[in-house]
Amino acid sequence: xxxxxxxxxxxxxxxxxxxxxxxxxxxxxxxxxxxxxxxxxxxxxxxxxxxxxxxxxxxxxxxxxxxxxxxxxxxxxxxxxxxxxxxxxxxxxxxxxxxxxxxxxxxxxxxxxxxxxxxxxxxxxxxxxxxxxxxxxxxxxxxxxxxxxxxxxxxxxxxxxxxxxxxxxxxxxxxxxxxxxxxxxxxxxxxxxxxxxxxxxxxxxxxxxxxxxxxxxxxxxxxxxxxxxxxxxxxxxxxxxxxxxxxxxxxxxxxxxxxxxxxxxxxxxxxxxxxxxxxxxxxxxxxxxxxxxxxxxxxxxxxxxxxxxxxxxxxxxxxxxxxxxxxxxxxxxxxxxxxxxxxxxxxxxxxxxxxxxxxxxxxxxxxxxxxxxxxxxxxxxxxxxxxxxxxxxxxxxxxxxxxxxxxxxxxxxxxxxxxxxxxxxxxxxxxxxxxxxxxxxxxxxxxxxxxxxxxxxxxxxxxxxxxxxxxxxxxxxxxxxxxxxxxxxxxxxxxxx
Amino acid sequence: xxxxxxxxxxxxxxxxxxxxxxxxxxxxxxxxxxxxxxxxxxxxxxxxxxxxxxxxxxxxxxxxxxxxxxxxxxxxxxxxxxxxxxxxxxxxxxxxxxxxxxxxxxxxxxxxxxxxxxxxxxxxxxxxxxxxxxxxxxxxxxxxxxxxxxxxxxxxxxxx
Ligand code: SF4
Numbered sequence: 001x002x003x004x005x006x007x008x009x010x011x012x013x014x015x016x017x018x019x020x021x022x023x024x025x026x027x028x029x030x031x032x033x034x035x036x037x038x039x040x041x042x043x044x045x046x047x048x049x050x051x052x053x054x055x056x057x058x059x060x061x062x063x064x065x066x067x068x069x070x071x072x073x074x075x076x077x078x079x080x081x082x083x084x085x086x087x088x089x090x091x092x093x094x095x096x097x098x099x100x101x102x103x104x105x106x107x108x109x110x111x112x113x114x115x116x117x118x119x120x121x122x123x124x125x126x127x128x129x130x131x132x133x134x135x136x137x138x139x140x141x142x143x144x145x146x147x148x149x150x151x152x153x154x155x156x157x158x159x160x161x162x163x164x165x166x167x168x169x170x171x172x173x174x175x176x177x178x179x180x181x182x183x184x185x186x187x188x189x190x191x192x193x194x195x196x197x198x199x200x201x202x203x204x205x206x207x208x209x210x211x212x213x214x215x216x217x218x219x220x221x222x223x224x225x226x227x228x229x230x231x232x233x234x235x236x237x238x239x240x241x242x243x244x245x246x247x248x249x250x251x252x253x254x255x256x257x258x259x260x261x262x263x264x265x266x267x268x269x270x271x272x273x274x275x276x277x278x279x280x281x282x283x284x285x286x287x288x289x290x291x292x293x294x295x296x297x298x299x300x301x302x303x304x305x306x307x308x309x310x311x312x313x314x315x316x317x318x319x320x321x322x323x324x325x326x327x328x329x330x331x332x333x334x335x336x337x338x339x340x341x342x343x344x345x346x347x348x349x350x351x352x353x354x355x356x357x358x359x360x361x362x363x364x365x366x367x368x369x370x371x372x373x374x375x376x377x378x379x380x381x382x383x384x385x386x387x388x389x390x391x392x393x394x395x396x397x398x399x400x401x402x403x404x405x406x407x408x409x410x411x412x413x414x415x416x417x418x419x420x421x422x423x424x425x426x427x428x429x430x431x432x433x434x435x436x437x438x439x440x441x442x443x444x445x446x447x448x449x450x451x452x453x454x455x456x457x458x459x460x461x462x463x464x465x466x467x468x469x470x471x472x473x474x475x476x477x478x479x480x481x482x483x484x485x486x487x488x489x490x491x492x493x494x495x496x497x
Numbered sequence: 498x499x500x501x502x503x504x505x506x507x508x509x510x511x512x513x514x515x516x517x518x519x520x521x522x523x524x525x526x527x528x529x530x531x532x533x534x535x536x537x538x539x540x541x542x543x544x545x546x547x548x549x550x551x552x553x554x555x556x557x558x559x560x561x562x563x564x565x566x567x568x569x570x571x572x573x574x575x576x577x578x579x580x581x582x583x584x585x586x587x588x589x590x591x592x593x594x595x596x597x598x599x600x601x602x603x604x605x606x607x608x609x610x611x612x613x614x615x616x617x618x619x620x621x622x623x624x625x626x627x628x629x630x631x632x633x634x635x636x637x638x639x640x641x642x643x644x645x646x647x648x649x650x651x652x653x654x655x656x657x
Contacts, residue, residue: 121577122609123573158575159579161524162557163538163539164535166578189527189530189569189575190572191570191572208604211603214531217533274543278544294537491532493529493531
């Protein structure tokens with residue numbers, strides 16, 4: 001370093017804070033040149049990116065400052081264009097494509113600007129934008145990436161009888177059964193959740209959020225409740241905090257068992273799949289009988305959570321403890337390890353850069369567990385549980401370990417007082433909330449006007465998983481594709497919303 | 498949605514008489530819901546329910562199906578896919594809507610991306626309400642197509 005070296009440029013978080021504070025110290029408006037400076041700063045600053053979205057006027061990007069404080073940068077697109085962040089944060093790429101499809105704001109410098117959700121079958125282009133456009137008929141053919149030479153194309157879905165949200169996976173296979181390139185065609189399950197949230201009152205919005213992704217209904221409802229509580233300066237009481245923790249853990253167990261059953265089935269481990277099916281059914285039965293809903297929908301509301309969670313939680317902890325040996329026997333099934341070890345590897349760097357958290361992130365050595373930010377969890381309750389392999393085996397083993405973790409957490413939350421949440425922030429009419437769903441972090445941002453949702457954003461982990469799967473599947477064997485996809489627990493319902 | 502109506506609706510529809518011998522083949526299409534109904538259908542297809550004993554078998558191609566079982570609201574993207582599945586099925590065939598979304602759109606009625614439910618768009622042979630309906634309710638609804646009494650069906654479905 002020489003003496004006349006330029007002073008170090010401000011860190012990305014400091015750059016954002018230099019903007020105009022619009023929501024009580026966590027969302028800042030940046031002028032266009034400061035947004036460009038942010039884009040440049042993100043190339044060297046590790047500030048962790050969460051999601052990017054638009055409302056009628058602005059584009060917003062949510063980061064986690066120091067890994068725990070939500071920090072939002074907002075910019076008003078100029079002439080419908082803004083500088084995309086995907087060059088510095090590849091995880092922003094699918095978000096930018098969604099913003100383009102829904103709002104018509106295009107990201108300059110984007111890694112990929114092809115449609116993501118819009119297949120040309122909607123009633124308008126840019127349906128949420130200020131000026132929705134006409135649609136071309138017939139729709140343009142899909143703009144797939146060119147297939148490598150000498151590769152044959154193999155398409156899976158959107159309707160293959162597989163009891164899953166619809167999505168199309170297009171694989172380019174070389175002659176020897178290796179996948180040269182994988183690409184999703186999504187949007188089949190897009191229902192316009194954001195458009196539907198707009199205008200609803202808080203209760204209606206929370207009910208709808210419970211139908212965003214069924215395997216993460218509690219997570220979505222809790223995250224939205226926290227966002228609304230943040231916006232209105234209204235905290236949730238200790239009882240609500242506790243029941244939300246219990247419900248979230250029960251949901252985690254049920255969805256982990258579903259995802260385990262699916263991946264075990266694809267791997268040919270029918271005994272493990274059967275153990276998972278039976279244990280999950282026993283849990284859902286308790287949820288339905290005691291809690292009134294097998295999938296725990298509508299057990300969480302603004303300011304509260306259903307206290308029936310304690311009764312279900314105790315039963316579920318018993319069931320999980322009783323089921324542990326059966327699951328271990330299923331995992332030890334001869335031949336399973338050889339089938340799943342080293343297959344479908346997502347390395348730690350790719351997991352970080354593509355924003356993959358949740359089970360898949362933790363299986364790729366990424367400490368990504370939003371429960372440390374969620375009121376009610378004591379830090380000492382959470383064990384790191386990170387694996388390094390990043391393969392199908394690691395994703396299976398993280399889930400199995402977390403099933404044990406759920407039983408332990410349920411007991412702790414039932415026995416001890418929950419972590420008392422800190423005093424709520426003053427009402428600013430805007431809020432963010434999160435939850436660690438069974439498949440990863442769920443985030444909501446809301447702006448309330450007169451008690452109704454004026455603008456909202458929903459972020460489900462499936463979006464990042466879909467992008468990561470394109471990366472992981474390239475190079476896989478064709479017979480492993482179904483197993484790899486299921487090992488992520490991807491739900492197109494969450495990717496499309 | 499004239500397109501879908503033209504494909505699915507027919508001038509008259511004889512009472513569905515599905516084959517009395519052999520299991521009833523069911524092709525399940527999730528047309529864009531939250532996956533809740535699909536998960537309950539999946540539960541039926543798993544080890545917790547002895548489904549084969551009920552005479553119902555899930556198939557992975559519509560060509561082997563007697564029943565097209567739909568979950569989720571019909572999105573505009575899935576309408577052509579559903580049509581194609583229906584076309585591929587041999588006669589006699591039945592159309593079954595499972596859950597609020599598939600019946601009338603439920604929380605996901607018509608908008609820029611969604612057409613809504615099947616009710617009023619296509620003649621339904623059975624509707625199984627709920628958000629989502631339980632696996633037992635789904636088996637009972639399917640058994641109705643075979644003329645099996647509800648009591649028998651629920652007896653069969655409680656094998657969890
Ligand atoms: S009926 Fe309810 S559970 Fe079923 S897909 Fe629709 S919202 Fe989900």
